[in-house]
Amino acid sequence: MILSEQYLQSLLDKTFPQIRSAAGCAVVLEGSIAEGFGNSSSDIDFLLIADVDADLPTMPSLLFVDGRRVEVRTRSVRQLEEQFSAVATAVREGSGAQVEDLLNRCQRLLRSFPLRNPELVAKVKGLMSLDDFADMAGRWWADRARHCVRYALVLRRLGLPQEAAAWMEAGLLQAVKSWAAARGETYLEPKWLPMQLDRIGDHPLSGRFRALASLDVSGLDAAGYVDEGRRLVVDLGISGVEDTGERITVARADAVTTWQTGERVHVVRGRQDVFVLGHRTARAWRSLVFGRSLEQVLATAEAAGTPNAGPMIAEFLRYGLVRAAWRGEGPIVATMPLAAPSGAITPPPSTALPVIGVGGAAIEDPEAIGLVPVPARRFSAAAMTLVWSNVLVENAREDLVGALDREQWGVAQLSARRILRFAVRGLLSAYAVNPLPPDAEVVRRLAMLPAGARTDGIRERAERLERLTVGSDTEGATALAELDAFVALVRGATGADRFPSSFDSSDAWRRTLEIGYDWLRLGAHLNADLPIDEASDLLSSGGAQPHAATS
Template sequence: MILDVEYLRDLLARTMDRVDAPDGCAVLLEGSIAEGFGNSSSDIDFLVIVDEAADQPTMPSILFIDGRRVEVRTRSARQLAEQFDHVRAAAATRRVVKLSEDVLNRCQRLLHGVPLRDKELIGRVQGLFDHREFAGVMRTWWAHRARQAMRYAIALAEMHDYDEAVSWARAALTSGAKSWAAGRGETYLEPKWLPLQLDRLGGDESAEFRALESRTPDLLPSDYLAACRELLAAFGIDGITPAGQQITVERAPGVTTWPIGERVHVVRDKRDVFVFGDQAGRTWQSVVFGRPLADVLSRMSSDATASMAQFVRLGLVRLAWHGNRILPSLPLSAPTGPITPPPSRVRPIVTLGGAVVAREAAIDLVPLPARRFGAAAMTLVWSNVLIENAREDLDGALDRGQWRVAELTARRVVQACLRGLLSAHGVNPLPPDSDLIRRLPLLDSLADEIATAARELDHVVINDAGQGSDVLVRVERFVARVRADIDARAFPASFHSEDAWQATLDIGYDWLRLGAYLAAELPIDEARDLLTSGGAQPHTVD
């Protein structure tokens, strides 16, 4: 140890004066200083063991004494025995790789701790788990992580993502070295102390590890990966030799594809919606699940492989090695799993033809929860149907000289337009119709021009055909302005012909299918019938 035992005993006495610990408790020093790795900035970690069954709090007390940070944890003898039992049960059922870092770390620190008070109780607790057996557990645990990281590095290299492949190969090398060291009794978890662990062990493997680490920046990615595989084999890590088509592309559970118009959308776990640009969409549609990764990539252009790597990172596809899922992790770091990128800032968020993307190769996260996205999209479609219905009513009222009806209908056109505008920008649920104009500031400066026109049309007065004609022109101009903003210029005149109505149903049907899958609220009850009929009118006969 780097600190004198008498100094530690004095520090312990001063610490116990400031914590509430039962009389007769045992105390040991654990952590890096107990291992002999610490330095002047290392914490002093005391574990207080209470010889009783009652649970002790998990959270440590942190004190600052004599210029050092002192951490005090408490555990009952029963809790410590249960930790060991948990690890032993995992080893007996070959589920070592499932053990959490925290439980292994706690067991390791206890087994290698230095008794400072009540050696008899500490010896009894430490004797509950054989050191050699624990070293075997740690060797297996680290070997699994090395194997998974190296397999992932190999897959990334196949997808031409060489920078990340090198990073994961380096992580695999660290885990492999930790596995080799654990098999020789060096079981401390924290990777930062690996160099000192290798110094204590010596041997050719330690020297080779240092040599390869120093050469990392100078080697080509392919050469570095080959060197890592070779050294990992020397560390005893198997199952990392590329053999042609052992890596396959598999479906990820909870991931579904929804083409809307010409745009591809992918829903993850019914929570997140990703929208693909044209290039990324073509790449996605070329993926054949259950096939070797090399075969899948051979169908793609070299540019498309970047999209494939992104599909993996987002958790939209999985990779497997001879049928076993590749699931890499970095111990004592942030959990590894599907990433969630920042939401897209493109506006509007959704159009009739799908969510909006920034560029052709984009894979953008829609900035709405999936259910709200589906509801907003369905409301967008229904709002455009209402626009067409109100426009038809306005024509009829003006033709018959029904001026008051025309005034109300003109306002209804405006309200339907604003419903669509707010829905396209992700506002859902919508405010009531009477409040739509006042909620336009939610869209910032985008809505200034539209808001001015909407207020004017909200107070139109029609007393004769001339005023009616003027209002009709202003209404049509307003509809065109809003539809240009939400990319709905081509929406069919729904009520002018059977073909136009069927075109309207076709637009709505794709969104209804997605909305129903997400359990989003349907805009009208009749939409359920359209969903049931498969997009056809319920009473027509071919």
Template sequence: MILTEERLQDLLDKSLAELPLDTEWAVTLEGSIAEGFGNPSSDIDFLLVSRRDDDLPTMPSLLFVDGRRVEIRTRSVRQLADQFQEVERAAARPPRLSEDLLNRCQRVLHSHPLRGHALVEEVKALLPVERFRRITADWWAHRARQSLRHALALQCLGESDEAVDWTRAALVQSVKSWAAGLGETYLEPKWLSMQLDRAGREDVRDRYWALETAVVPSGDAGAARDRLNACLDFAADLGLTGVPRKPERLTVERVARVTTWQTGERVHVVRGRRDVFALGADAGTVWRSLVLGRPLPRVLAESAATGVTDPGPLLAAFLRHGLVRLVWKGGGAVTPALPLAAPPGPVTPPPSTARPLLSVRGAAVTGARAVDLMPLPADRFAAAAMALVWSNVVVENAVEDLTGALRRGQRRVAELTARRAVHAALRGLFSAHGVNPLPADTDLVRRMDLLPAATGPIGVRAGELLARGVDSAEDGDALRAELRRFIALVRGAMGADSFPLSFDSAHTWRATLQLGHDWLRMGAHLGAELPIEEARDLLAGNGAQPHQAR
């Protein structure tokens, strides 16, 4: 060790003097220094062990003693026994074995007793070192397999740079598994060089470093493939099994609670009933081509047959975001993970910045290959979309009512219906920007500060129209013309300029119902609040009117 026994005892005395300890403790040194590693910056990690029955805190106390950082942890014998038993229970299923738990057990088993040696050795005997070596080696081997399978998939999808990174991860995990079988069970990879030196196999050490330091130029798929093959050979020579060079053993499978909703040409994918991803045209085409349960190379070929250029990165994005998953035939789901890093699982990207967020025909996207996360939860997204469609229906209805009122000389009715049209148009604008629930109609103009500054002129114009009266037929005609221009301005700003004239004909009404039905299906699935109760009948009729002959 880099510190003498005398120095350790001195640091321990000074550390214990700062703590209000009320019982007898056995003390053992854990961590890198106990392992024979460490440097002047390494922590001094003392574990205090007691026969007390109560649960002792997991969080350490951090002290600064003689220029060294000292961590004091406390555990009861029962707590340590529980840790070891939990490791044994999970050993048969390495994916379920917590890295933190494995690390805590390793630190105890390889610790250096300082006081109460008999109690420390009694605790260590609860899990034989040979058994722990096997458990740790199997845990690393599982991770190495996952990383290599993931690298195979990425290489197949044309993501060679990312494949190189996971190949490097697999290289570390493979050699850590091998070293653990020889007793080098310390988990953190940062001391791997010293572990390989101690293992006494220069051939393995030198071959590892040759692979680790080999440079693979970015974008060089051939070099990346060679690196992966060399790593597979090395891992196999170290005893790793379960990773033949057969990407066809990887199948693309569905993920629970991932659903697809198409509105017009836009494909929306909902993950976990919470996150909505809007797919650009190319991404949507690739998504629609997927036949789940098929081998990855075949899925890739079928995606390429759609005419979309380079579909591999799009499939990789679907995998990355947890919209589909990979399964190794006979080996379960592929879930790569790195030590001391974020836990494995789907990536959630930053929310899309496209504005407005919604149009009546689908969410806005940032490009043809976009897989954009919407910046609001799925139920509010669906509610905003339904409100957007319904507001446009109300606009059309209000304009029709305005026209009828003006023909009959009903000036006060015309004023109220014009205001109704303005408010409905503003509700659509707010909904297009994802505002849900909506402000009250009377507050809409004052709440324009919720929207981008570019919509400011719309708010000004709305305020002017809301203040307009109808004192003559000429006033009414002018108001109707200005209202139409205002509606066109709003619809242009929210992507609804192609909204059908709902009440113009049977054809345009059917088109309106179809638009509404597309969004209602998603909203009902997510439990979003429907804009009107009659919408349930439209949903039940699959987009048809309830009394329409079929």
């Protein structure tokens, strides 16, 4: 220790009056000072052990005593017994972040210095030997190092040497922690590793590690660092990191599905997030064959016209859309040492506007993977409503033309109003407004659209068209022309400018059903509200009219 026992006992005497129910507890000093690593800024870490069968708070109390920061934790004997049992099970089963916390708690207690009631301290320390703990810690660090090195090899093959070097650095640190644990240096916190190596003494492997501690220190380029790092990891006793391309495969990620609308590819993650792919990224995505080696996948992507697919596939990995795996052993799950758990990341939402077009979500960069800025269920509901609004525009226009032909001015007036409101429904849906406001308010609710919306005076036109009257042939012809121009303007702003004239021919109706069916499938997958009840019949018929005879 770097502090005398007399000073620690004095500090403990001053701490006890500030703690409830401290009487009768055993007390140990744990942490970096107990290990002999601490400095003047280090906390004084007291653990109070109560010989009771109770649940004591996990959260520590932070006190300031004699100018030192004192952290006080409490555990009952039963909690410590459960802790040692749980850590053995967790290491054996590889239970992720939970293992890290359990290992840290057990290590700190096993290497602690007794200050009060040494008999009780000896009893709880007897729950696990230091040799058994060192073996568990070594295996845990080795497994984490293995995954980091494997991930570094993945990134190098994807053409990202700098990122590969960063993960190799993480793998090296964890590999040397595993090696150090076998020599009795089990303290988990990585920042004290240099002092742990000092205590181990001169050794060729620790010397090589110090020379490769980081890319900057090594003097190597990124590719050379990865090669040298992998060799050292093997020499440190980590198996399963051979540099053979056939061992790395591309695997399917859980709860990830692909949905194509027209030429646009969407990938839904966890039924919550929708990613839209630029056309080059979509080509790379479509070239993936799960279960194949990464080298085969890259060759297939190049043959499919995507020669630089590596960085795109790396993005798929980061976002959790695919997984890298080690053949015969399952997914590669790389984790930085004592850091936030690794997992799929989520990029900032796309700012492309409008959010949705008839052909799919908006995307500007051909190599982008854009996160649609609304939840998946709302996205699909708004998209279905966008398509259905365009169908209703076509239907209302047919009604208007028929009413004008028969001089049914009242019917024509109502039909003109319906065209306007259905078109505005579509515009609001393209900006992911869902559920929609009532028809009586849709025109005024155009004020909801963001400042960057490409509306080109649409709101002003809509407000004027709401006041149109149809009471003569002249007014009817004017209304039809202005509404056609308005619909064309709205469709141009929402990517629906090639929407079929649904009711002109059987071919146009077939194309309308095809567009609707693409979106209905996604909506049904996400349990989104369908725009009309009849849509379920289109789904059950596989996109065909339910009564049409098959050829």
